[in-house]
Amino acid sequence: EAGVVQSPRYKIIEKKQPVAFWCNPISGHNTLYWYLQNLGQGPELLIRYENEEAVDDSQLPKDRFSAERLKGVDSTLKIQPAELGDSAVYLCASSLDTNEQFFGPGTRLTVL
Amino acid sequence: GNSVTQMEGPVTLSEEAFLTINCTYTATGYPSLFWYVQYPGEGLQLLLKATKADDKGSNKGFEATYRKETTSFHLEKGSVQVSDSAVYFCALSSGYSTLTFGKGTMLLVSP
Numbered sequence: 001e002a003g004v005v006q007s008p009r010y011k012i013i014e015k016k017q018p019v020a021f022w023c024n025p026i027s028g029h030n031t032l033y034w035y036l037q038n039l040g041q042g043p044e045l046l047i048r049y050e051n052e053e054a055v056d057d058s059q060l061p062k063d064r065f066s067a068e069r070l071k072g073v074d075s076t077l078k079i080q081p082a083e084l085g086d087s088a089v090y091l092c093a094s095s096l097d098t099n100e101q102f103f104g105p106g107t108r109l110t111v112l
Numbered sequence: 113g114n115s116v117t118q119m120e121g122p123v124t125l126s127e128e129a130f131l132t133i134n135c136t137y138t139a140t141g142y143p144s145l146f147w148y149v150q151y152p153g154e155g156l157q158l159l160l161k162a163t164k165a166d167d168k169g170s171n172k173g174f175e176a177t178y179r180k181e182t183t184s185f186h187l188e189k190g191s192v193q194v195s196d197s198a199v200y201f202c203a204l205s206s207g208y209s210t211l212t213f214g215k216g217t218m219l220l221v222s223p
Contacts, residue, residue: 033210040215041215041216042201042203042213042214042215042216043156043201043211043213044213045210045211056210091156093155100158100161101158101211102158103148103155103156103157105153105154105155
């Protein structure tokens, strides 16, 4: 069974540029999460989807971050414009309802 | 709010040594507790979990006991291997499924 797939694995951009990350969850998993992991820190939740609905986006900086999960499967997280402080690893995870979360390998973003 | 505190790393051990990584938490209600492991270049993997007080989670020789009276969930292993070198995260979940993580503890095991 394939795990959570994320792309790209690495991304380097200049500040003020837009960037997007893509996540394909495990087949059949209705809940999808995006986490932000700063260097030397644990992951912090940005947004949680149940099917197509964002049920918890309280930690998502909505002035520059947006996310979507069309058709309740794949998801895209976007930053526009990126700032130097956005350099981090962006993790996607999925679960069946509120059971164990399975994490993807993450996208490492570097903003120059 | 919820929070998790882990001992700072790196923890450096020789192969076959005993491992303890301390974890304490603050939470409302009765959270579930987890240990995740992150190997270099990989995503987080669930190592073990406990859902109620006095439960012991175990996997791959690792153990942790949910201690409500001390709000702790310390990770232990009797004999570490080089392949255990990774970053270990303690986490909790209360109410809904959102996980709150500690900062992580790096473990380095030398031959």
